[in-house]
Amino acid sequence: MKNSYLDRVGELIDNKRARVQILTELEAHIADKTDYYLELGYSREEAESKAAEEMGDPEEAAVSLNALQSVKWYKKPFNIIVIALILLVLVLSAPLRDSLNYGSFLHDINHSLIKDVLSLALFVGLALVIALSYKRKNKFTAVASAVFCLLLLLLPLLWRLMYSAGLVDELASRSFPIDILYGFSAMSAVFAPMYYSLVTLFTKNPFGLVDSVLTPTAFPYSIRTIYTALSYLTILFFLVWSLIVVIKIIRSERCLKSKSFNKSHRVFRTAAICVSSAAAVVMLISSVFACLKIPEYNAKSRDMIDFITEYEPSDTKADVLKRADSYGFNLERVSDAGDDNGFLQVYSYYFGNCSVSYFADCFDDEEDFEFSTGNIMSYSVDFSGSIQPISESSITVGKNAFDSLKPNETTLEDFKHDGDFYKARSVTAFTDGRVQFFYSVENLDSLWVIEFENGVLIKNESMNFENETYENETEPPVDELPTVNNPLFD
Numbered sequence: 441m442k443n444s445y446l447d448r449v450g451e452l453i454d455n456k457r458a459r460v461q462i463l464t465e466l467e468a469h470i471a472d473k474t475d476y477y478l479e480l481g482y483s484r485e486e487a488e489s490k491a492a493e494e495m496g497d498p499e500e501a502a503v504s505l506n507a508l509q510s511v512k513w514y515k516k517p518f519n520i521i522v523i524a525l526i527l528l529v530l531v532l533s534a535p536l537r538d539s540l541n542y543g544s545f546l547h548d549i550n551h552s553l554i555k556d557v558l559s560l561a562l563f564v565g566l567a568l569v570i571a572l573s574y575k576r577k578n579k580f581t582a583v584a585s586a587v588f589c590l591l592l593l594l595l596p597l598l599w600r601l602m603y604s605a606g607l608v609d610e611l612a613s614r615s616f617p618i619d620i621l622y623g624f625s626a627m628s629a630v631f632a633p634m635y636y637s638l639v640t641l642f643t644k645n646p647f648g649l650v651d652s653v654l655t656p657t658a659f660p661y662s663i664r665t666i667y668t669a670l671s672y673l674t675i676l677f678f679l680v681w682s683l684i685v686v687i688k689i690i691r692s693e694r695c696l697k698s699k700s701f702n703k704s705h706r707v708f709r710t711a712a713i714c715v716s717s718a719a720a721v722v723m724l725i726s727s728v729f730a731c732l733k734i735p736e737y738n739a740k741s742r743d744m745i746d747f748i749t750e751y752e753p754s755d756t757k758a759d760v761l762k763r764a765d766s767y768g769f770n771l772e773r774v775s776d777a778g779d780d781n782g783f784l785q786v787y788s789y790y791f792g793n794c795s796v797s798y799f800a801d802c803f804d805d806e807e808d809f810e811f812s813t814g815n816i817m818s819y820s821v822d823f824s825g826s827i828q829p830i831s832e833s834s835i836t837v838g839k840n841a842f843d844s845l846k847p848n849e850t851t852l853e854d855f856k857h858d859g860d861f862y863k864a865r866s867v868t869a870f871t872d873g874r875v876q877f878f879y880s881v882e883n884l885d886s887l888w889v890i891e892f893e894n895g896v897l898i899k900n901e902s903m904n905f906e907n908e909t910y911e912n913e914t915e916p917p918v919d920e921l922p923t924v925n926n927p928l929f930d
Contacts, residue, residue: 445470445492470495522569522581526588529562533627551640551652553726555633560719562630566678567712574685574705577692582685589679592628593672631674632667637722649722650729681708741794742862743767744819748796749852751817751869757800760817764789764798771798794821820866835863836880842890842900850897855890878903 446467473491474484482490536558566585573582641649688701747767751760764771771787787798799816821835837860845855852875855861864877865887877890884902891899 445495466495516578516580518572518576518578519580519584522584525565525569526584529588529627536627551633551636553723553730556637556719556723556726559631559634560716560723563634563674563712563719564716567709567716570678570682570685571709571712573682574688574709577689579686579689582682582689586679586682586686589675589682592630592675593679596626596628628675629664629668629671631671632664634719635667635670635674637726638719641722641725646725646729647733649726650733677708677711681705681712684708737791737794740768740791741819741821744769744791744794744796745862745864745867748817748819748867748869749856749875751875753871753873757798760798760800761787764796769796771796794819816868816870818866818868819864835865836882837863837888839881839883841879841881842888845890845897845900847897847900852892852895852897855892855897874898 470488470491473494474487477487477490478484566588569581570585572578573585636652637649640652644652684701684704688705691701744767747764747769750763755763761771769789771789774786774788785800787800789796796819797817799818841860844850845858860879863879865880866878868876870876873894875892879888879890881888881902886902889899889901889903890897
């Protein structure tokens with residue numbers, strides 16, 4: 441009993457020099473008390489137990505003794521780790537703002553396993569910091585946690601005030617602090633992905649959860665509001681918890697009783713453990729079921745490329761939709777676009793981060809639009825959202841991968857037997873008989889374009905999308921680039 445009491449007090453004394461002296465004095469005091477009870481006829485074990493009990497709560501004693509010692513905050517490794525983590529979140533808030541925040545009004549936010557993991561990591565990290573602050577009786581890190589939560593709650597208000605005053609637009613592009621404020625102002629919805637995964641698992645089966653991860657789906661505004669509100673409540677939960685820990689430590693330093701704060705801390709700690717454990721189980725289920733479905737997603741992407749390359753300029757819309765059904769592609773009409781010249785109907789099918797689209801009934805004005813009477817079909821892989829059933833490395837080919845392809849000699853059928861055929865990042869078929877393949881190439885900033893016309897290779901070179909120029913050309917030929925609304929060229 442004596443040793444356990446002294447060990448606990450020693451853990452909470454920060455000053456190493458003072459720790460030895462304090463423990464020596466406490467040990468001598470306990471020894472005196474033990475001798476006293478031995479003289480009264482108690483056994484050695486009973487005497488040591490009663491002597492330790494008279495010393496009181498070891499944590500209360502350690503906090504009050506520790507408060508008398510002056511140790512600089514930067515000399516405590518735990519303090520440095522906490523501050524470093526908070527700064528890391530601040531720095532990463534700007535690039536993560538739109539991808540992690542389900543409360544964004546400007547973007548379609550898609551669910552992904554990466555967002556779930558980041559959201560859970562921040563939840564668990566914040567809970568651990570507060571719990572360890574209580575265990576170590578570290579007032580500095582408890583206050584840091586409270587300030588962090590206040591920033592999450594108040595910075596969105598500050599950002600809106602600055603935006604309304606017209607101070608943001610001018611400074612955001614040139615000021616690093618303003619850029620950080622821009623990113624951090626929306627991090628109040630950072631826990632929304634974690635809650636979405638929890639709710640989705642209980643309202644759908646595990647495969648339904650994986651479908652929500654692997655298939656891009658925009659969130660309605662009403663749903664975003666609900667999960668954003670849950671995130672705000674979670675931040676408020678952590679703020680109250682951290683303040684309870686701060687008050688508990690202050691009262692201990694002043695030798696005041698704080699049993700009610702101990703009970704409150706246990707309630708908050710239990711709630712945090714339950715939520716984080718449930719979310720961790722959901723992440724595990726998502727990962728396992730995603731691994732089970734990824735082969736299916738990869739096979740589907742190969743079918744998509746075959747579907748596009750089988751397109752014939754003479755195919756009608758009915759032919760295309762019928763053939764899509766045979767592949768299991770439910771091409772749904774997702775949008776219309778047009779002006780006085782005509783309308784463009786867009787049919788799309790998404791599977792994982794891959795999509796196949798059919799652009800039907802193009803505009804009639806040949807002077808303004810190249811593809812005047814025909815249809816366009818495209819396949820593309822999107823790397824902006826969820827975990828990748830097709831990893832970016834798997835569709836990146838070597839720089840000399842296409843040396844064997846010879847213009848005016850290699851046919852599309854020959855190319856189908858090439859090992860890199862299905863590694864295309866996007867494929868587009870046009871009504872004039874052309875089929876374009878775009879590939880990511882190692883050590884090449886631009887994409888590589890392979891183009892066939894009427895089944896024969898006509899182009900095999902790199903393409904710079906920023907300037908829309910091909911290699912060895914100053915301007916792209918007019919007949920090389922489509923001018924309709926094609927996601928491949930967005």
